[in-house]
Amino acid sequence: MSLFSKLKEGLSKTRDNFTRRVGDLLAGSSRLDDDFFDELEEILVTADVGARTSMELVERVRQEVKKRRITEPAAVGELLRQEVTGILGEEVPRLGWSPAPPAVYLVVGVNGAGKTTTIGKLAYRFQQEGKKVILAAADTFRAAAGEQLDVWAGRAGAELIRHQAGADPGAVVYDALQAARNRRADVVLVDTAGRLQTKVNLMDELKKIRRVIEREMPGAPHEVLLVLDATTGQNALSQAKLFSEAVGVTGIVLTKLDGTARGGVVLAIAAEMGIPVKLVGLGEGLDDLKEFQPREFAAALFSGLAGVKEE
Amino acid sequence: MKQVAVFASLADKLQETFKKLRGKGKLTEADVTAAMREIRLALLEADVNFKVVKDFINRVKERAVGQEVMASITPGQQVVKIVHEELTALMGGSESKINWAGQPPTVIMLVGLQGAGKTTTAAKLARLVQNQGRRPLLVAADVYRPAAIKQLQVLGEQLKVPVFSMGEGINPVDIARASVEHARKYGNNPVILDTAGRLHINETMMAELAAIKEAVNPQEILLVVDAMTGQDAVQVASNFHQQLGLTGVILTKLDGDTRGGAALSVRAVTGCPIKFIGMGEKTEALETFHPDRLASRILGMGDVLSLIEKAQANLDVEKAKELQRKIRQQEFTLEDFLEQMKQMKKMGPLEDILGMLPGAGKMKQLKGIQIDPKELVHTEAIIQSMTPEERRNPAIINGSRKKRIAAGSGTRVQDVNRLLRQFEEAKKLMHFLGEGGNKIKKKGRLPFPF
DSSP, X not given: OOHHHHHHHHTHHHHHHHHHHHHHHHHHOSSOOHHHHHHHHHHHHHTTOOHHHHHHHHHHHHHHHHHTTOOOTTHHHHHHHHHHHHHHOSSOOOOOOOSSXXXXXXXXXXXXXXXXXXHHHHHHHHHHTXXXXXXXXXXXXXXXXXXXXXXXXXXXXXXXEOOOTTOOHHHHHHHHHHXXXXXXXXXXXXXXXXXXXXXXXXXXXXXXXXXXXXXXXXTOOSEEEEEEETTBOTHHHHHHHHHHHHHOOOEEEEEOTTSSOOOTHHHHHHHHHOOOEEEEEOSSSTTOEEEOOHHHHHHHHHTTSTTXXXX | OXXXXXXXXXXXXXXXXXXXXXXXXXXXXXXXXHHHHHHHHHHHHTTOOHHHHHHHHHHHHHHHTTOBOOTTSOHHHHHHXXXXXXXXXXXXXXXXXXXXXXXXXXXXEEEOSTTSOHHHHHHHHHHHHHHTTOBOEEEEEOXXXXXXXXXXXHHHHHHTOOEEOOOTTSOHHHHHHHHHHHHHHHTOBOEEEXXXXXXXXXXXXXXXXXXXXXXXXXXXXXXXXXXTBOTTHHHHHHHHHHHHOOOEEEEEOTTSSOOOTHHHHHHHHHOOOEEEEEOSSSTTOEEEOOHHXXXXXXXXXXXXXXXXXXXXXXXXXXXXXXXXXXXXXXXXOHHHHHHHHHHHHHTOOHHHHHHHSTTGGGOGGGTTOOOOHHHHHHHHHHHHTSOHHHHHOGGGOOHHHHHHHHHHHTOOHHHHHHHHHHHXXXXXXXXXXXXXXXHHHHTTOOOOOO
């Protein structure tokens, strides 16, 4: 199955609701009037794009329509796709890597976003590429988080470094980095405890973890990935902002995109903060973590629309 | 009045909208339409579902048009008041009660998407009913997520609540059935079923929940919803409700800065009451749901009522009264100052308190402010190194006394100076608030001792 069809499958429910509506709108409208643009804005808002970003997006489409003297509603579909890829970027973002292994990935996010599952899938992916992976169980807070990661380590064939429950996460990371060096690992994936971005103490703990990594391995971390649940609404903006301020987020992993949630808030995050989406979670299987393809994402979102070319 | 100040943020915006209104006695349809645009935006930014917002706006509009602009209150605030009332009404009354079965055990089934917080909530619920003198049984019916059973076992151990599990290879329907048998035999009540997280569109997994329901006939089927959920909350809630017939909702992760508009969506779609809210990582952090407070929060007006309640729960009333008397008579001493700091500390992290204040969450300079527990220890040591005379009358503390106090408390003279400065500032503030507090008290409001 090609990535495009997988994405389309994963996004099918999204599309059922979203693109069908856009499609209906484009097909059902005969004029590009205020009602048309209001409806378009509404569709974007229901995809969690956010009221402000939606209004801006629609305004840009409106300007473009005026400029190019477009009169056919159907042509707006292609315009929309261009605007969306314009925000998300055309390029497929690459994961950070280190010239001298190991590469260190710090994985952060709020409670229940899917950090541990993402790390399990990521470990499997690297392992499949023939890389040696070490997992650092730096979530020492949540009951049985270490056990959960242990199961994933077993599935993915990765090594796990963990301490007792309640141990200092900084110490776990330190040990994992030492182990990575001694055992010549290619990549270290650091699983951290879920935390709400407004908890100052917990965010300080995260800063400390980053400092330990920086000190032990100059140039690291090579990626700081914020795991974001696609069902999240506008609070995702606050998450992106505060996690970035604390530990410098380099990319977003958008999880649970196989439901009906549309994850449109990543548009707002990309537009306002310029943080790219790097990976998407499309299911519960080991290989359901995919690279984020902005063009395909936008196309999949709008495919079925008149006037939108499939890649 | 205080009530009005609470409505600040949205009210300010509406005030702008209503500027031209001065001199009019009534709100016209055009005035209201302009206001509704702002309210719509506020609700959408709070993640209230688009359709719910639409219906809501129409209802509010009807009520607001022709509304007399009350003399004492500005039109913007008047509209916000209507919005607030309607929001509160829409969320239903406070109903944090569990439907108990005539014949024990009562079965409570927790369902929801992955990562909503079911397992943590199960433990919190167990603790809540345990505190009511009941003997709950936690049931590990999530056989899919790695270590989910272990997580519940660890939490159960912490709470000293028994956890029923049969391992991962067993059908959750059989686990549920056996757990109820177990509860009957050992006198556990209620039975709290922690089910696996699942997508509302996964037919196989949803059928499993229906089968569990069929097998154990639960009194409560509670949907656990992440308060940060966006527009999709409607879809999720309606699917779960259609397939299972929910009896209530538990809203989790409300201790962050989410406005929690999903609550309104879920309520509108299912009609089920929101029974509890999750307010933190600790197992005692499950609280009663107050519709009016969530309405304030959705409108971005903070949660002043929770703050007051928290203060009431943690402050010693007698001491507070005594403190008030002292403030009035200007007898506030360093000993009182220390006492007051201790009481503040009991209210929990300052960041949580600030989070409840309208607008405070956005103030940059307030970010990261915390009462350092160490500083409290220092303060205590410094004050205890003073003579009673010095504590009552800090003005007599000269250079050599400062040196002695510093040496006695193991701090530096600068620390002593800082404390004295803080005390003076607090005293001024106390005096000011004391007078204000008095006025508020006359109006029948709460004494607020700091």
